[in-house]
Amino acid sequence: MWSSLLGFFGVLLLRECSGADSDIELDARAQTTHRLDTLNLLLYTLLLILTVLTVWLFKHRRVSFLHETGLAVIYGLIVGAIIRYAGSSDPVLRMSVVSNDAKYNSSLPPDALSLHFPFKYHSKNKTYEYMFRGEIRDVRDNEIDFKATFDPEIFFNIILPPIIFHAGYSLKRKYFFRNLGAILTFAIIGTTVSSFVVGALMYGCVQLMPSHMANSITFLDTLYFGALISSTDPLTVLAIFSDLRVDVNLYALVFGESVLNDAVALVLSGSIQNYAEKYQSGTGTFETVAFFKAVWNFFAIFMLSLLIGAVMGMITALMTKFTRIRDFPLLESALFVLMSYSTFLIAEATELTGVVTVLFCGICQAHYTYNNLSDESRNRTKQMFELLNFLAENFIFSYIGVSMFTFPKHHFDVLFIVAGFTCAAIGRAVNIYPLSWLMNFWRSPKIPTNFQHMLFFAGLRGAMSFALAIRNTVSEARQAMLTTTSLIVIITVIIQGGSALNLLYWFKIPVGVDEEPDTRRNDGTVDWPNSPYDKAILARWWSSFDTNYMKPLLTHSRPTLLETLPVCCNGIARLLTTTEQMTQENANGNLGDSDSDICIVDNDTYQRDNSSSVTPSIQAISGHQV
């Protein structure tokens, strides 16, 4: 039977590495391709950053013979020549022809096939290329349906990054830092506990189900489900909180926890996946070493992602502090966007979690860089990310709706769905109530019971849960998880989201609460409270360190490093203190309160045009939309 085909085609095999023989290699190849794409993008992003900085330098020094596009071309030529002549010895991915009479003796499938059409039907021979796309695990399901579906990886590479960056960038930092202890407790301990509880309960439920389901689902599968369903997305609730001016601390708890638990759930599910793939490959037994490696993996990836995000944010802050790029707002905004995007790319290229990185980058950009930006750039970046966030968010929710019907790999299993809903609710309860009870022993102010109920009900599931569920749908178990997750997202967003208003009244949550009157007024005046807020220890330590060292280093705020560093460091301190910092009016000094939500607008030195009244309107937007 093959001869009929063979009389027709010759198949040339294009392949990459030789002598490899496992699934891991295949995963590694997919990762290599992704890393290569990322490195390509990173290359161009860095080139653009270089161009922006040089253009600024040229404009600053009034050299005008070269436009930015000319510079971009020149840098491009230089980098292209380097890649061509220096880098060619070690290409990351290169495919070459294995001639069609060579025996193909690797268990790894080739990267590409080329199909040779002989003379018979055409005026000349033709060769067509086919690229490797992945394994078809379910051969029954061989029909490929393109209708209204996208590659799940676009969620992690295109849709989630602006959403998460915006969450970090628009964080109300004052209240976030005040409630830092509680937020971290809920987000890290709570999410982990919730993941394991849901995982264990689901595994128990599955064992009671008909045997075909029970046999196909491992504990790691349900644990993965536990992790993905533990991330929350209380968009609706926050919108209502904002409209009704709900208590700011409750707002901070709900928002802060939801932002961070996305990051935790993402890294956690990655570690579970890693553990499952690398150490258990089918045996199903518990391996202590592998388990601790997975735990280490979780912390390492989380902390490194946090670090890279924060460091890149700080580098941007230093760039904007020590250059006068704010004289050219367009260049400044471009630099800001490029630095933030390169943070994502660097994380992806180093196999960290890009989405987590941009979260912490966003927080740092808002906390430090934002203060150095020109009014125009503040306005532009805030508004742009707000719009991108709006579009990305609504796209993903539209997609959740459409894909419920069009995505070919749904698997409806009523028992599994019921179990999923129940366990998700229990997991949320296990996250909120015991931890609140524990924290209330030392926390002041305490988290009252009605706040706890509201925190429980604010546990809507959203974009992150869905993106994690649709990422992997190879087995029936995973397909059932996707279906359950989609339904949980849809139901919680519509029902819990829709009843949030009633719940607020039901739980007698105080509404119409004004923020403490320390935000910039619309008339441009600033009014600061002098009463110290009873902060948590962590918040207090951070606040003091931030005010004394970080802000003076990274922004133009007072006190300067000259005042806070010991005398022996005076030389360095002088180097790191700008004239703006020295000459600004002392009245602005107390703006340096580290956990303040508003930006330091240093009217004397920054105000460049008559558009300074832009600032209150941005504040109004960000306050309304967070």
Add this chain to the structure above:
Amino acid sequence: MWSSLLGFFGVLLLRECSGADSDIELDARAQTTHRLDTLNLLLYTLLLILTVLTVWLFKHRRVSFLHETGLAVIYGLIVGAIIRYAGSSDPVLRMSVVSNDAKYNSSLPPDALSLHFPFKYHSKNKTYEYMFRGEIRDVRDNEIDFKATFDPEIFFNIILPPIIFHAGYSLKRKYFFRNLGAILTFAIIGTTVSSFVVGALMYGCVQLMPSHMANSITFLDTLYFGALISSTDPLTVLAIFSDLRVDVNLYALVFGESVLNDAVALVLSGSIQNYAEKYQSGTGTFETVAFFKAVWNFFAIFMLSLLIGAVMGMITALMTKFTRIRDFPLLESALFVLMSYSTFLIAEATELTGVVTVLFCGICQAHYTYNNLSDESRNRTKQMFELLNFLAENFIFSYIGVSMFTFPKHHFDVLFIVAGFTCAAIGRAVNIYPLSWLMNFWRSPKIPTNFQHMLFFAGLRGAMSFALAIRNTVSEARQAMLTTTSLIVIITVIIQGGSALNLLYWFKIPVGVDEEPDTRRNDGTVDWPNSPYDKAILARWWSSFDTNYMKPLLTHSRPTLLETLPVCCNGIARLLTTTEQMTQENANGNLGDSDSDICIVDNDTYQRDNSSSVTPSIQAISGHQV
């Protein structure tokens, strides 16, 4: 030799349509895939537009039980269900398995291959999927190099649209419309003449070259080269014009011509490609019918693209005029972006030219919709597209530089390059000088000789030329064209761009010219000249039609349709006139000068917050960056 492979693999063939047997079908398939992707995106874009409008309606009517994400999910579910149950009878692209003992008897290669690994090396059989990628025309060149290169189509689908939209959106319309006749003459007649002259000259040059080159290049190839090299991109020159405040009419001529000739060159090259593919397939003889079909094709695509772009812009204007969506600037900006993007997608889905469509959409959005937007949205959209334009532009120029060394399909041919440079210069001269001479017979004010020289030297080549050249590199001829085009872009951008300042002084072009004092001042006051500018007939006719019918219909400007339409149409006119239009102060009436560059800021009705001073600062930016 095949048996060794066959013992190892089973190749399943997945394919689409049957009984087709030509290259055209293959192109058609690629087009189908593109159209399908586009339709998918369009579907979600329309869903988001629907969501935005509904959310606005809900907010307007103070219905707050559903957040936008909830709505997005619900609409998604509805549309998903419709696609699933109604649309499945006629799937656009569906691939199914042809079992491996079926004879594959089509001359068309399959859409996908699946490669079957038997039990031998793995614990179970595995099947891998390979997607069709395209023909490998040059089998010698079978090494695939991923380094620092992207699919050329990303330029047309991702990089060019924001650049071209921004060009339209930031057009200084007053001077554009005043010089409309000259701009259209240069852009349409000039570009066409230039394309044919360059094509003919190049063909002549190639005939004098060594025979292998002469044989491989057809007249249509050189004509394609003529079209792509006739589009100009005078970024550097315009930046300098703007800095030095060069005569506004010269600025308008250079900018207007460059914007429109991109569109003309793109459509022209498409028609040439079409003519080459469909009617000549290798015979090389001139076919009168096919030629006129190509000419018709050119006009039809150009006019339809223009129409769709303009209509979508007008629909956006109507949407923003007759709803009070401007009360929610974020929704309004989102609607604006989504409508503009859907214009691109609609054009691509209907096989028109998306890039041309967004140009005219941008012009309409600026001319009509912009007047209806809230201050915040004006600010946000202007600044966002400015930033996107900056990033896209510099990305493409970086890429031109890098790809000079890394793109594997360059072909350096010194004679061809020299011929290319010479012909490109001659083509530019043929565009500018004879047409200026002709137009000066009736034009007032005339285009002086030094302006003509400057127009000639402002003919830098840029993004569009490069994108068109890299789109198709199958033959050696096309590769030589890519190399030549890249070099022309690089040299003109660096040398011509770099000497623009000197040329200005050399040609004694007046600099430091203020625009006529009818733009909005920074202090917010408006000062209008009463002296009529001697407009060209075309401009005068358009101006009057626009002021009397288009602006009253699409914006809140005076006079209203009640005043300009005949009495019999009073009913319709009343329906199309808003209260804002009726109640605004008459003092604003004379803002309705159709070719005015500035926006009508109707302070009484629109001003929603205290950020109205944003407007002058936007104007300053746009004036600086155009």
